[in-house]
Each structure stands twice: as structure tokens, then as C-alpha cells.
Amino acid sequence: MTPPLGDIAHLGHVELLTPDPDRSLWFFTTILGLTENGRSGDSVHLRTWDDYEHHSLTLTAHSTSGIRRTALRATSEEALHRRVKEAGAAGLPGRWAEDEPGIGPLYVTSDPDGHELALYWESEWYEAPPELAPGLKNQPQAKPAHGVGVRRLDHVNFLASDVAPNAAFTREVLGARPTEQIVLDTGRPAAQWLTFTNKSYDIVYTEDWSGSRGRLHHIAFATDTREDILRAADLCLDNGVHIETGPHKHAIQQTFFLYVYEPGGNRVELCNPLTRLVLAPDWPLITWTQAERAKGQAWGLKTIESFHTHGTPPID
Template sequence: MSEPCFDVAHLGHVELLTNKFEESLDFFVNVYGLTESGRDENSVYLRAWDDYEFHSLKLTKSDTTGVGHIGYRASSEAALMRRVKVIEEMGCGIGWVDGDMSHGRAYRFTDPDGHVFELYYDTVKYQAPDSEKPALKNIAQRYHGRGVAVRRIDHLNLLATNVEAIRDFMQKALGSRVTEQIMLDSGVLAGCWFTVNNKTYDIAYTKDATGTPGRFHHVTYALDQREDVLRAADIFLENNVFIETGPHKHAVQGTFFLYVYEPAGNRVEVCNAGARLILQPDWETVTWTESDRKKGQAWGLKTIPSFHTHGTPPVPNASE
């Protein structure tokens, strides 16, 4: 195993596209419990109460759904330039952008499936207004208790037509480590979980059953404990939010999960405390077989068919 590379510090934010902007915004603020930190002509910047940056979710008006881009923060300016050099040598760079109200200049590039990423270092740290100022100095915003009141962004999952190509790309472009994966009997890599730091994963890719490139599976925010996930289920129920599956415990990565659809159809998850920590520098990838996955989730709940077919933007005639 190669020496871990920590040029990339953490997952920073996800831009989510919605064709039902006001309904989606109401969901993320009043039901999911994010806080608006700013807005421009087409987007609202949202954050969980324990995120330190200006935002972790950028909700953008669109005529479609899915992901606009994914942002990772580099560990330093020098680390950013090292990654940019590697990415340009790989031939997948788009180029520099000026950034937005949440961070400085960023370098954009695409993965083999066409998803857009950006790397940045200069960022805007959240400064809470008086109504959101915490009592303690070591958090950026007070706990407000609104809706589910998610704590912080944890990870996201993207769909891919070729997970093996993604595995090679993520390791080289971001220095990510593969912590767990799913290998089918046919030899096809069906899922891969990556980390750039000591969390077990910050992004996962799973095979798109429709064969459509560039689609979004879900974004996940963390809560403190399982009881919070159960409370979230009741909040979603009372607000007529469609619950797709859970609460239950994943076998892969072990998170206690609950999946719902926000009003535009993008899948959103809440989980307890997020990913585990990997302190072992020589961690060996855990491989789950096809027979392993047929057993279902950790306590036997079968994976529902829509988990393999529903993604955004939707694919016409896909069975969900």
C-alpha cells in the first residue's frame, strides 16, 4: 500500500440542482434543519450548525435535478497546487474559476463519468449573526433545534457507469484511499468508498444500473446518535416527506441510516455520527462479495430496488 496522501483536507460542499427551488429550500431549512448563510441570483448557500465553513450545501435553481459540482478543500495552498499539477497531467482539468461568496479561486475538473469537482484552499469561515452566536467559542453556530437539525455534512454518493475507472481516478487525482468496496461474482466493481483523511469515507461511487453517466445518488448529513435518526423519521413523517428506506444499519461502513427524497426528487440521507475513523495507516480495503450483499443490510433488511435505479436527474422509463 502506498503512503497516505493528505493534500486534500476534507469534503467541503455539494451543489445540488433543483427544479422546485422554493419547495426544496423550505425542506432543507425547515425540515432538514440547515441554516441559510447567503444567497446570490440563482443559489442559496446552506450550512449545518457544526460546519465551520460558510456553507456545505449550495442549492441552485435549475430546469433539472442532480449535482452541479462537488467541492473539496485542500490542506494548504501548496497542497492545492500539487493536486492541480497531477490533475492537469491526467488530462481531466477544466481550469480555474474565481469561486463564489463562500470561497476563493478553485480549480475545476471532471471524473471519468463527467461529474464536476473543484479544489480550493482559500475559504470563508462562517461568522454567526447575533441570533446564531454559540455560547461556546469552539463551534461556529449555536444548536438551533429546528427540524432534524443535522450537525455537519458527512459524505455523498455518486452513480457511475464504470466504478473501476473511478477507483483509479480518485486515488490518483485526490490521493484518496479505498476503504471498502463491493465486487460482484462477474468481476465487476459495483461500489467503492473513498477517504482523503481519517474518516472511513467522504464519498462513495456505486454502479448506475441504467448505464447513464454523471448522475447523483445522495448527500448525507450526520447526527449525533441513533435516537436522532429515529426522531428524524418522525419529523419526515409529520412533514409528508417520502421515506425510501430505513432506519436501519448498513453492513458496508456500518452507518445507521435513513433515506428520503427532497421535493425535487434528490435523495438525501441522515446518519448517526457519520463515518467511523480509520487510524490504521496501513488499512487494507475491505471487499464485500455478491453473496455478502444478498444478505441485505447489517440486520437483514433487503436493499430495495430503487436504491439501484433512482438517481438524479431521472432516467425515463427506469424502473424505480
């Protein structure tokens, strides 16, 4: 079994594509409370207040929506090169790049479905300017005085044409541990939750009902409390942001959640999983059956149809 702490330290940041960059930027800064920390070309780099790195999210203007890159920080220079070697041994294409501010050399590869993944070690620690200086020295930045004030980027949920090989790649090449999964009556896995840390999950693969490859289900930001998610629902309601489902509680992973569509069309989850950690080094993989999933979420809310059909980029 893969040890709980391996060569990947944590989810670093993601690059999200949007056909409506101005409105998307408004959503992430005004509604969620992220801080702008630089621009390059058609991209804006944003950070959550409790992230120690240069950025948590890169928002890039594009003809369509979706996710371009998911970056993972290694635990050391040696760990980075071990993962690069494993990727090469698995026959995966890869290249080195230095194309992000605050980040050293990135090894850019992809999972079997085509989602771009970048592995790196060197990272610039954020130093807040005077107007964003925190009151406590062990906090990177002051909490925002507006919006939801999300704490950190929590996880990414990829849509995959086939869950099994993508989850296997994340386990065998990157060193993640699976914590929970859905297995259909046919024996085919429909989703798997994986972690690089003591969090219960960092990466999720969910079956894309369209059979498409390389699409995004959602990115998620963690909040301090459940009450922050209730506040987020009110802010989205007041400002015309589409609420897809929630607030409610998942059965799988027990996360309190709210799902919304940012103006560019990408699904964003606000979640509060902060109280649930996987501390057992021999944690057993929890398997949910098709019948168990049909019961809905933890308190009985049925999973709505769009949760299975909406992904980005959109397809005809």
C-alpha cells in the first residue's frame, strides 16, 4: 500500500479557462474573496488568504471553459525527480517548463485521459504587502473583508472517459492513496477519491457519461466553517450566480457543500471538509455500491441530473 505521505506534498494550484474573463475574475475576487497577485499575458494569478505560495488559481481568457493545468508540489527536489522517472517508465510524454511566476521548473505531463499535470519543487513563499499583512505571524495574509473568504484550494474533480486507468496512474505514478470509490453493478468503477496527504482527498476521477476525455467536473475551495457556505449561498443568490445544488452534506467523504457555476461556465464547489482527516496509515478503501449511491446524499437529497451531465469544456 502507498504510504500516507509520499513524494507529492499537496495540490498546488490550477489553471482555469474562461470565455468570460472579466466576469470570472469578478466572481473569484468579489464573491469568493481571492486576491490578485499578478498578471501574465491573458492570465490573472489569484490566491486564497491561507495559501503560502504565489497563487492558488490562474484564470486564463480562452474561447471556451475547462481546466488547462493542475500543479502538484513535490516534497523535495529528489522526490520530484523520482516522480519524473516513474512517469517516464510508464511511457508518458513529458517536458520541462518554466512558465509560471513564483514557481521553479515544472515537469509537465498528463494522465491517461489527457488532463495536464505539472510537478514542481521550487516555490516562492508569499510575502504580503503592508495593506494585506495579517495580525498573526503564522498566517500568510490577512483574511479578506469581503466575499466568502475561502481559505484554500481544496481539490480537483476530473471527468474521465474511464476512471480505472486514470486512478491507477494517480496511485502508481504519483503515489496517491485511494480513500473511497463508487463501483457499479457491472464492476466498473464510476468514481474514485485519492489523497496525497492526511486530507481525505485531493484528486477525484468521475466517469464522464459523454465518453469524452480531459474534461473538468469541478474545482473546490475550502471554507473555515459551514456557516461560510450558507453565506456563500446568499451571496450567490443576491448576485445572480447560478446555484446548482446544495447547501447539503455528501455521504461520500461527508463534506458539507455548495455547487455553483462561475460566469465562465466552470463548476465550483464551496466545501467544508476541514474536520475530516485520514490519519490511519492502513485506511481501507471504502466502496459504495450503485444501490447505495441511488439513496442520494447524506441527508437524503437526490443527486440532480446536471451533476452527471455538466462538465467543461461543454460538448454538443
